[in-house]
Amino acid sequence: MSSPILISGGAGYLGSHAAYTLKNEGFEPVVLDNLSTGNAWATSFGAFEQGDIADVDFVRSVCDKYAPLAVIHFASLSEPLPSDDPTCFFADQREKASIFFKTINACGIKRVVLSSTADVYGDLSAVYGATGAIGPVSEVYPAKPGSPYALSMLETEAYARMLDVDGFRSITLRFFNAAGAAPVEAQIGEAHAPENHLIPRLLLPLLNTPDNLLNALGIKKTFVIHGDDFPTPDGTALRDFVHVLDLADAHRLALTYLLKGGRTDVFNLGSNTGFSLLDIVNAARKALNRPNFTPKFAPRDEDDQPKLVAGRSKAEKILGWRPERSLVSMIADAAAWYRSPFYLEALYAKTGQSPSA
Ligand SMILES: NC(=O)c1ccc[n+]([C@@H]2O[C@H](COP(=O)([O-])OP(=O)(O)OC[C@H]3O[C@@H](n4cnc5c(N)ncnc54)[C@H](O)[C@@H]3O)[C@@H](O)[C@H]2O)c1
Secondary structure, three states: OOOEEEEEOOOOHHHHHHHHHHHHOOOEEEEEEOOOOOOHHHOOOOEEEEOOOOOHHHHHHHHHHHOOOEEEEOOOOOOOOOOOOHHHHHHHHHHHHHHHHHHHHHOOOOEEEEEOOHHHHOOOHHHHOOOOOOOOEOOOOOOOOOOHHHHHHHHHHHHHHHHHHHOOEEEEEEOOEEEOOOOHHHOOOOOOOOOOOHHHHHHHHHOOOOHHHHHHHOOOOOOEEEOOOOOOOOOOOEEOEEEHHHHHHHHHHHHHHHHOOOOOEEEEOOOOOOEEHHHHHHHHHHHOOOOOOOOEEEOOOOOOOOEEOEOOHHHHHHHOOOOOOOHHHHHHHHHHHHHOHHHHHHHHHHHOOOOOO
16 A cells, blocks of 8 residues: 655655655655755655745645655754844744645645654753752653744644644654764765754764865864763763664654554653763764773853753653664764765765865
C-alpha cells in the first residue's frame, strides 16, 4: 500500500534525517521546503517540492498531487537575520505555521507530528532546585517560554491543538539538541551557516576545517566552556543531546501512533540525564582520538542555566521510544560527516567560499 508522508522542512537537518528514516521504514517521503536554510542535496529520499508552507495554492497543489496520509512539520527558522526585527520575525514564523495547518486540514490531512522545542519550558531553575539535584523536566511542567523563538513554537503547538475540535490530531515533540548524522553514504548531516550549535562548534576546529569556512560559519578556533562553578557533578552546565537518527525514529513512532488512531498529545524526547560540557569534551577526545585536547574556561554568562535536560518516561511508555545511540557515537557520526568531502564541497557552495582562499 502506498504511504506518502509530507515532510515540511525536509531539506533541513532534522527533516532530511526523518525522510531518510521513513524511506528505510517503507514510507514515501514527500519533502516540501522553500530552501531558505535547507539544502537541495538533502532531498534525495523521495519527492521534492520547493515552495513555502504559507503559500496556500502551492501547498494545496502538493496535497492534491501526493495525497499524503500525514504531515511531519519541521519547517521553521530559529534565528532571525541580523537585519530582521525579531518580534515580526517570530510572529511571522507562527503565522506561517498556522496557515500551513489550516491549509492541510482543509485538504483533509488530519494527522500531524510537530517538531517543537524543549525551550518552551523556559527557566528550569525551579525544577532542579539550587543543587541541580532534581530533574529531568517532564511534560507536566508549565511552559513559560523565555524567548520569542520559544513563544512562537508554543503558540504553533497551541494552534495545532486548537484544530483538534475539527478532528485534526497532532503529536508535539519537544527536545533540546540534536547531534550526529546518518551513515556518511547517505550524504546528509548538519550544515547550518551560520552554525550556532555546540557540537559542530566544538568539532569543526578540531577537524582542521579551513579558516575561511570557520569564519563563514561564525566559529572561533578555541572552544570555550562558560562556567565551572554550577551546582552540577563536575561544575560545568548540563545539556541534553539526542542523536538525530533517534529523534527521526521518535517522529516515525509518533506518526505510526497517530495513524493507528492515537490522540493529540505532547511528548518530551530527552536523554533523562543530560551531559555536562566536560562529558562532551571527553567524548570528543575519545571519538577523535585527541586525548590532549583542552578547552578554555571563562566565567558563566549571567542567564546560563545549570541544567537543561528533558525526560522521556512518557515517550517511552506510550510511543515505545528510547534513544539507542551514545554521546560518543553522536560525536563520531558527526565527525565522519564533517570529514566527508561531500560536506566540505556543500559548505563551500553554501557559504560562497573557495578552497583556495
Ligand atoms: N537542530 C536542533 O538541534 C533542534 C533542537 C530543538 C528543536 N529544533 C526544531 O526542529 C525544527 C528543525 O530544525 P533543524 O535544525 O532541522 O533546522 P533547519 O534550518 O536545518 O531546517 C528547517 C528547514 O525548514 C525550511 N523552512 C523554513 N521556513 C520554511 C517555510 N516557510 N516554508 C518551507 N520551508 C521552510 C528550511 O529551508 C529548512 O530546510 C525547527 O523547528 C527547530 O526549531 C531543532
